[in-house]
Amino acid sequence: MTVLDERRAAPPQRPHPRPDTARRRDRSIRAWVRRGGLTTLLFALPMILVFSVYSWWPILQSLWMSFQKTNLITSQFVGLDNFVNVLSDPLLGRAVLNTAYFALLALVFGFPLPIFMAVLMSEVKRMKGLYSALAYLPVIVPPVVAVLLWRFFYSASPTGVFNTIIGWFGIPPQPWIQDATQAMPALVLEATWAAAGGSIIIYLAALLAVPPELYDAAEVDGAGIWRKVWHVTLPQLRGVIFIMLILQIIATAQVFLEPYLFTGGGPNNATVTVLLLIYRYAFENSLGGKYGEATALSVMLALFLAAASFLYFKATQKWSTD
Amino acid sequence: MSTTLKLPAVPRRRRRRASNPDLGTERGILSLHDRRRRPVRMGQLVSHAFLLVGLVVVGLGPLLWLAKAAVSTTQDTIQQPLALWPSGIDWANLSQAWFEVEVGKYFFNTVALAAGQWVIGLIVATSGAYVLSILRPAYARVLQAAVLATLFVPSVVLLVPLFITVARPAFGPSLLNTYLGVWLPTAANAFNILVVKRFFDSLPFEVFEAARTDGAGPFRMFWSIVLPMSRPIVGVVSVFIIIASLKDYLWPKLVLPDAAVQPLGVRLPNIQSQTELDVTLAALAISTIIPVVLFLIFQRVFLRGAGLGGAVKG
Numbered sequence: 001m002t003v004l005d006e007r008r009a010a011p012p013q014r015p016h017p018r019p020d021t022a023r024r025r026d027r028s029i030r031a032w033v034r035r036g037g038l039t040t041l042l043f044a045l046p047m048i049l050v051f052s053v054y055s056w057w058p059i060l061q062s063l064w065m066s067f068q069k070t071n072l073i074t075s076q077f078v079g080l081d082n083f084v085n086v087l088s089d090p091l092l093g094r095a096v097l098n099t100a101y102f103a104l105l106a107l108v109f110g111f112p113l114p115i116f117m118a119v120l121m122s123e124v125k126r127m128k129g130l131y132s133a134l135a136y137l138p139v140i141v142p143p144v145v146a147v148l149l150w151r152f153f154y155s156a157s158p159t160g161v162f163n164t165i166i167g168w169f170g171i172p173p174q175p176w177i178q179d180a181t182q183a184m185p186a187l188v189l190e191a192t193w194a195a196a197g198g199s200i201i202i203y204l205a206a207l208l209a210v211p212p213e214l215y216d217a218a219e220v221d222g223a224g225i226w227r228k229v230w231h232v233t234l235p236q237l238r239g240v241i242f243i244m245l246i247l248q249i250i251a252t253a254q255v256f257l258e259p260y261l262f263t264g265g266g267p268n269n270a271t272v273t274v275l276l277l278i279y280r281y282a283f284e285n286s287l288g289g290k291y292g293e294a295t296a297l298s299v300m301l302a303l304f305l306a307a308a309s310f311l312y313f314k315a316t317q318k319w320s321t322d
Numbered sequence: 323m324s325t326t327l328k329l330p331a332v333p334r335r336r337r338r339r340a341s342n343p344d345l346g347t348e349r350g351i352l353s354l355h356d357r358r359r360r361p362v363r364m365g366q367l368v369s370h371a372f373l374l375v376g377l378v379v380v381g382l383g384p385l386l387w388l389a390k391a392a393v394s395t396t397q398d399t400i401q402q403p404l405a406l407w408p409s410g411i412d413w414a415n416l417s418q419a420w421f422e423v424e425v426g427k428y429f430f431n432t433v434a435l436a437a438g439q440w441v442i443g444l445i446v447a448t449s450g451a452y453v454l455s456i457l458r459p460a461y462a463r464v465l466q467a468a469v470l471a472t473l474f475v476p477s478v479v480l481l482v483p484l485f486i487t488v489a490r491p492a493f494g495p496s497l498l499n500t501y502l503g504v505w506l507p508t509a510a511n512a513f514n515i516l517v518v519k520r521f522f523d524s525l526p527f528e529v530f531e532a533a534r535t536d537g538a539g540p541f542r543m544f545w546s547i548v549l550p551m552s553r554p555i556v557g558v559v560s561v562f563i564i565i566a567s568l569k570d571y572l573w574p575k576l577v578l579p580d581a582a583v584q585p586l587g588v589r590l591p592n593i594q595s596q597t598e599l600d601v602t603l604a605a606l607a608i609s610t611i612i613p614v615v616l617f618l619i620f621q622r623v624f625l626r627g628a629g630l631g632g633a634v635k636g
Contacts, residue, residue: 039540040457044465047450047515053491054507055472058483065483072490120369123350127374132625133617134377137385140613140624142569144587145606148594149388152603161387161403193380198628205629212349219353225362228351254478257571261591275478282482283576294482302479 066296082296086281091272092297098259099273101184102191103252110192111248115241117196118203119233132201139197147261150190151177154262177262180270187258187271199244206240207233242316249312250305274301385610392416392607396600415604423597425586425605432585432612435501435574436567442505443563444556447514452544454515455522456530466519473512485576503577508566514559517630521555522548558627561620568613 032038066082068075086092121131138146153161154176163173177183214232223231234241256275259265265272274297282294356362391399392415394408420426453459454466488503489496497503525548533543549556568587575588586609594602617624 036457036540037459040453040459043449043457043540043544044453044459046446046509047453047469048465050446050506050510051469051472051512054484054487055480055510055512056468058480058487059472059475061483061487062479065486070486072486117373119351120373123352123366124370124373129621129625131373131377133621134381136625136628137381137614137617139628140565140569140617141385141610142571142587142613144571144590145610146384148590148602149384149606152599153384157400159401159403164404197381201625201628207350215349215351215353219355225351225356233351250476254476278478278481279572282485289482291482291486298478298482302476305476306474 062295062299065292066299067292069292072291078292082292083300085290086293086297086300089277091269091277094269095272095274095277098184098269098271099253099255099275102188102255102273103249105185105188106191106248106252107245109188110196111245113192114196114199115203115234115237118200118207119229121200122204122207132204135200136197138194141194143194143257144261146194147190147258150193151262154186178267180268183263183267183271187255187262190262191252191255191258202244203237203240206237210236246309246312250309253301253305385614388603388607388610391600392604394600396598399599399603412600415600416608419597419601419604419608423593423601423605425593425608427582428584428586428589429608431583432568432587432609435504435585436564436612438501438505439508439567440560440563442509443511443514444560446509447511447518447559447563448549448552448556449544450515451518451522452548455519456525456543456548457540469512469515472510473516481572488577497577499578499580499583501578501583504567504570504574507573508563508570511563514562517562518552518555518559521552525551554626557620557623558630561616561623561627564616565613565624 065075067077067079069078069081070076117135121128121135124131155161155163156173156175156178157163158167158173160173160176162176166174175182177186210233214236215228218228218232254275255273256279259271259273259276260279263271265276278294278297278301281297282289282291352362352366357366387403390408391403393411393413394415395410395412398405398408398410420429450469454462454469484507488507489498491497497506529547529551530543533547538547571587574585578584578588581589581592586605590605590609593605597605
């Protein structure tokens with residue numbers, strides 16, 4: 001975020017190092033073309049086109065679509081109706097709580113794990129590449145495959161994969177995703193498995209950047225291994241940890257695939273998330289999508305996330321900068 | 323926050339580290355002295371064993387299990403899912419999945435979808451970064467700000483309006499059930515442009531000046547100088563795009579409602595609900611093959627790209 005323009009400043013005489021001639025001040029189109037303005041524009045064109053049609057325009061469109069009722073052909077302004085409809089949906093509270101629960105579980109169980117693994121992995125000297133590769137393997141499995149595979153693992157029968165494993169330790173078979181209280185933790189477990197490898201690699205890269213002198217200095221001051229981890233390693237990772245934390249919160253607030261494919265929101269609405277609700281509004285209605293409601297809910301979620309990240313950066317600013 | 327990125331330096335450093343593991347210059351948390359102490363050595367041994375066993379079981383285990391289940395009978399998989407050896411190998415699963423369930427057709431859809439997404443995504447990312455980093459016209463700053471701003475918009479906001487844009491464009495035919503409906507929106511990826519731009523920024527500017535003095539135009543400079551110098555980053559972004567394409571589910575599902583053009587990933591839930599378990603598992607195994615093979619071949623690029631993602635995010 002702050003990284004963009006640091007090195008940009010260094011060579012100021014970059015692309016058109018022409019001296020201050022009359023031609024340069026000439027702003028006519030022909031001079032612009034002669035200077036290569038047209039070819040530059042040609043290079044910029046793919047980016048401009050793709051972004052304006054598929055990014056900038058839809059973002060703007062979402063703002064006014066949330067105040068409209070549309071059936072793709074005609075649309076009419078309905079004021080705040082969409083927001084009122086969404087907010088009075090009895091499922092909304094449930095979806096918000098479920099999403100928050102998912103995010104909380106992922107934060108408590110899924111977030112520290114990659115940091116711990118990366119610190120351990122950074123200290124082994126042999127087979128480091130092998131470990132990174134093994135840790136990263138789940139990340140490259142397509143999420144659909146992962147979810148369908150885990151759905152089979154979560155089979156509630158006594159011979160299900162996980163039930164067999166916990167049976168070795170004398171634990172009776174569990175219903176897993178078929179039970180309203182166990183479903184969400186089960187989804188978090190799979191999501192953690194699928195995502196941890198990527199975070200591990202990022203933390204490993206960040207650990208490489210910790211200056212070794214700091215450890216030397218800590219040792220001179222008599223620090224043991226644990227104190228080095230606590231007082232040198234973790235503080236040095238602070239910046240990355242802060243960013244990863246907010247990115248994870250933003251990602252988990254938009255969780256869709258796991259509830260959609262594992263449970264479809266069930267059992268008893270225990271895994272309905274906000275994004276699943278948006279999807280249902282827009283795409284699961286045989287009478288034509290409630291696009292207005294879906295957009296209104298998307299906009300509310302996005303505004304909430306923007307406010308949350310803003311507050312988060314404000315709050316962590318004083319710790320994350322040295 | 324401001325981790326500066328020096329791309330070529332990272333692998334070099336890693337390699338040196340790997341070749342002289344005991345050299346004291348590149349130390350971590352443990353010092354040489356620490357490493358000589360007996361309890362630390364024991365701890366190292368334990369953590370080594372923990373990492374090896376844990377990562378093999380958790381990372382590799384499910385994939386090995388899937389490979390086994392793909393060639394086992396349904397009976398075996400349901401009754402004794404964790405038996406090391408199935409009672410017999412059922413190769414027919416694979417051919418049944420490939421031909422009868424038409425996994426083969428969807429597999430080629432997946433490849434076509436990923437290939438097009440790769441080409442278009444790469445064109446947009448490299449040409450865009452070339453403009454923002456090297457050509458730098460007067461409007462580059464505005465353009466860059468507008469592109470980067472999209473990084474901060476959560477994808478959920480885009481879902482419905484983007485779907486409507488693709489399904490009912492302002493002009494031209496609907497892109498529903500065409501691959502362009504997937505290729506073009508996914509090419510609007512600010513992250514890839516940013517990654518390439520930052521690499522272009524680190525290229526020596528003198529080379530471009532020399533080329534310009536020798537009369538190379540923007541096209542020639544792009545094709546013969548910038549791109550050949552940028553092989554590492556083009557590799558990384560290629561991996562980003564192709565893996566994103568293979569992992570994507572919701573967007574292709576929305577844009578490609580017609581089963582005949584759907585990629586395998588989108589098709590799998592339907593296959594699962596309509597087919598016997600052993601054949602389904604064979605289909606799952608087949609759809610895991612491309613990403614896993616790509617990963618085994620380009621492992622270094624994958625891991626460098628994953629670490630790079632963190633550096634840019636930071």
